[in-house]
Amino acid sequence: MSREFLWYIPNTVLAGHRGDDTVDGWGSLDYSVELALRAEANGFGGALIGTGWGRPDAFTIATAIAARTTTFAPLVAIRPGYWHPAHFASAAATLDQLSRGRLLVNVVTGADDVLAYGDVELDKSSRYERTREFMQLVRRLWQEEDVSFDGQYFSVEHSTLEPRPDGDGPKLYFGGASAAAEEVAAEEADVQLFWGEPLDGIAERIERLKLLSEKLGREHAPLEYGLRITTLVRDTSEEAWRDAEAKVAELAGKPSLSALHNAASAEGQRRLTDLADRGEVLDSCLYTAPSRYGGEGAGTTWLVGSAAEVASALQKYRDLGVSQFILSDTPYLSEVSRIGEQVLPLLRVS
Numbered sequence: 001m002s003r004e005f006l007w008y009i010p011n012t013v014l015a016g017h018r019g020d021d022t023v024d025g026w027g028s029l030d031y032s033v034e035l036a037l038r039a040e041a042n043g044f045g046g047a048l049i050g051t052g053w054g055r056p057d058a059f060t061i062a063t064a065i066a067a068r069t070t071t072f073a074p075l076v077a078i079r080p081g082y083w084h085p086a087h088f089a090s091a092a093a094t095l096d097q098l099s100r101g102r103l104l105v106n107v108v109t110g111a112d113d114v115l116a117y118g119d120v121e122l123d124k125s126s127r128y129e130r131t132r133e134f135m136q137l138v139r140r141l142w143q144e145e146d147v148s149f150d151g152q153y154f155s156v157e158h159s160t161l162e163p164r165p166d167g168d169g170p171k172l173y174f175g176g177a178s179a180a181a182e183e184v185a186a187e188e189a190d191v192q193l194f195w196g197e198p199l200d201g202i203a204e205r206i207e208r209l210k211l212l213s214e215k216l217g218r219e220h221a222p223l224e225y226g227l228r229i230t231t232l233v234r235d236t237s238e239e240a241w242r243d244a245e246a247k248v249a250e251l252a253g254k255p256s257l258s259a260l261h262n263a264a265s266a267e268g269q270r271r272l273t274d275l276a277d278r279g280e281v282l283d284s285c286l287y288t289a290p291s292r293y294g295g296e297g298a299g300t301t302w303l304v305g306s307a308a309e310v311a312s313a314l315q316k317y318r319d320l321g322v323s324q325f326i327l328s329d330t331p332y333l334s335e336v337s338r339i340g341e342q343v344l345p346l347l348r349v350s
Helices: 029-041 058-067 085-098 124-143 179-188 199-215 237-252 255-260 267-275 289-293 307-320 332-342 344-348
Strands: 005-009 046-049 073-078 104-107 147-150 155-159 171-175 191-194 224-234 302-306 324-328
Touching: 005 029, 005 073, 005 332, 029 046, 029 058, 029 332, 046 058, 058 073, 058 085, 085 124, 085 155, 104 124, 124 147, 124 155, 124 171, 124 179, 171 179, 179 199, 191 199, 199 224, 199 307, 224 237, 224 307, 224 332, 237 289, 237 302, 267 289, 302 307, 307 344, 324 332, 332 344
Parallel strands: 005 046, 005 324, 046 073, 073 104, 104 171, 171 191, 191 224, 224 302, 224 324
Antiparallel strands: 147 155
């Protein structure tokens, strides 16, 4: 099973995530497994499972889903500070072995309610330095015996994992658009994830990351690139844009979302929010209007259109060097089937 295309599993307590209309069973294991099985059946290699304090634990959910699927690879979002690297390396190696190599890891550095789970407040630069250490130590524990490490944030003495993963261990995905984040990606990540920026922005970032990798003396395999974006697809372009505009109107009518919207919270989010000033539609079908009304992350910009139009837009990112895609739209259960049946086949034959 190719892992070029992944879906998204929302692990929130409250229903209604990004407008999803599911009520019965939301947040249950049965719902998450059904979504994973639909992703598996419709050509997706797995799905991202997000993280954040106040949400169900992503690693626990991933373990339960892996036990009830066959080829599905959970991309588990985790945070340094929430996990000690040795504890995480052991848990991940165990799940990787039990699932026969299906685990993927998304290392998240952005701000969270750190005091609630006993972490410490760090400035952005320090958070990324800690993430660098975390990734370095986790890799060593996956690949070496008798590891001793004495860093600024983490240390271990004579540490050997049992079991260790086959090969180099799970692939490490990583996001972040600041200079500090890009240095960590260029040195330590396997996959740099981008939000839904226009083609020129993605091309610029890929070129900068390639140069950084050379400058910093990257020791791992060449950095890969991924895109996390909402894909709103309908039978016709007209229908897709009508539904997209209706969804944005609904966002605009929910002031609570705008109140929570903080465009300055991260460099990547600021870049997305600024896109709306360039135009409501960029490239062929990149819709920026959601950012004006509280869209965050993958909800900030959407690719909107028919299956052929959205597939064509995704192919243009692929032509730039993006090799992995995390897609989603709501309702999650119906849209994973639609995207899998209508969009993915167009990309696999292109």
